[in-house]
Amino acid sequence: MTAMPAPDPAAATTASGDTGSHRLADLDVHDDAVLTAYHRLHGRALGHDRPRFVPTSCAELAAILRTPSDRQERRTLGAFDGERLVGTALSVLPLRDNLDLAWLFVIVDPDLRRRGIGRALAVAGLAHAAGHRRHRVLSEFELDGAVSTEAATAYGPVAFARGLGFAIASREVRRELALPADPDRLAALDERARRAAAYRIETHTGLPDPSDLPDLVRLMGLVTVDAPTGSVTIEPEHFTADGVARLLTAKLAAGMHLLTVLARDGDGAVVGFSTQQASGEPAAPVIQTDTYVARLHRGHGLGAAMKAAGIRWWTQQQPARQRILTCNAQDNAAMVAINEAAGFVPIETLFLVARIAP
Incomplete structure (x- = not known):
């Protein structure tokens, strides 16, 4: 640049x-x-x-x-x-x-x-x-x-x-999944997630449990570090439990539906998360915001397991929802592969642009 x-x-x-x-x-x-x-x-x-x-x-x-x-x-x-x-x-x-x-x-x-x-x-x-x-x-x-x-x-x-x-x-690339998802596609995700048998996958609506917030905000701060951002380097972001809870509370007050999928290791620690949200309109799309797995716990199918859990939750609990949207860098091969296996198809392209002054 x-x-x-x-x-x-x-x-x-x-x-x-x-x-x-x-x-x-x-x-x-x-x-x-x-x-x-x-x-x-x-x-x-x-x-x-x-x-x-x-x-x-x-x-x-x-x-x-x-x-x-x-x-x-x-x-x-x-x-x-x-x-x-x-x-x-x-x-x-x-x-x-x-x-x-x-x-x-x-x-x-x-x-x-x-x-x-x-x-x-x-x-x-x-x-x-x-x-x-x-x-x-x-x-x-x-x-x-x-x-x-x-x-x-x-x-x-x-x-x-x-x-x-x-x-x-x-x-x-922003991708879209039509709901209800193809059962064969979900079965393919389940196959990828078999390696996650030693972990526990949970779905939580509304505000996360306060006891989970310290682990959650620590992982949230690493998303922009590990997610590909091309030629831009971004430091770990410092979230606080109070700040995250305050924003989520405001979104709930605005009528939004919030879903957090957590992956826990054998000790019960949160080692992965996936956050999704949708407006109060029953047929409004679901927006997948972030999915992240701690580095030491990758390679166990946790991304696929959390993706499948989120898709199933929206399909079963809010069947009027017609689509889920997600966005990934073109070189985020692991997450792109999971989304394609689930049946997501490209609909839009997002470009990050940067300007550097002396």
């Missing part, structure tokens, strides 16, 4: 185009009217040209943006056309780890793209990162279908990022 100069903060005050100037201002996400406008824009922008896009409910978005965090600082900047919100830039700064890194997510109303709004928001976000001495900035873009790294540069979002000095760091 090419090292780029820090952006000029003065360039982030307005966005000018053939619609005139657009005012930039910080958003108060605790204001219900502001959050409603943000949610509406979020769905329009992220769902554009993505027929399989799964929108986030307004209640879930509120849980994510409003819940206090002990591990990251968030800033949400808005671009306004008069009083109408037409773009946002969400900046996320880790506070406990990866202190040279920031995340930046820019969205613009699809009808107002290519008018300088996104660039003004991005430059402001980059200036915010630079002001906090974050010389690495990461972002993500999702495209419909199977898109190669070479072909991605022709797509608007990736071309936009490259124009700001970002480069593609890794490629992930």
Whole structure:
């Protein structure tokens, strides 16, 4: 990736185009009217040209943006056309780890793209990162279908990022499993999981048991270390039991359904987990968030065992659910093999992009 100069903060005050100037201002996400406008824009922008896009409910978005965090600082900047919100830039700064890194997510109303709004928001976000001495900035873009790294540069979002000095760091594929799952596919997962006979697989709904949280948060912090992230190196993330419980409680209050599948060794310690969630709409898709097995316990079929347990739980307990979504890096061969064995098929491609300033 090419090292780029820090952006000029003065360039982030307005966005000018053939619609005139657009005012930039910080958003108060605790204001219900502001959050409603943000949610509406979020769905329009992220769902554009993505027929399989799964929108986030307004209640879930509120849980994510409003819940206090002990591990990251968030800033949400808005671009306004008069009083109408037409773009946002969400900046996320880790506070406990990866202190040279920031995340930046820019969205613009699809009808107002290519008018300088996104660039003004991005430059402001980059200036915010630079002001906090974050010389690495990461972002993500999702495209419909199977898109190669070479072909991605022709797509608007990736071309936009490259124009700001970002480069593609890794490629992930989002896959979908239609429910109910094929019994033969589940049998294939069971065959893979036979090596896990010495372990115990459990399913838990809602909040994890407080006694399991120390093991769980330790493993959660290792996900970004062991999961392939291409050319980007990420330090272990430092979660706290209180912080995780606080966010999960907010999601439950937003009407979400949470499932945690745990793998325990012979001593009862948690050595693997799989987390999944779905909105309160009975037919809404299930989102597989993370699956992780501690290094010393790999090779025993625990990933397959937890995957099968999760699929069966949703099928039996909430039969109106029609699909499960998961996302893995293209070079995460072990998990991709498990998902393909279960019957997951590719539907979208996600690109992690990175910008490194001197």
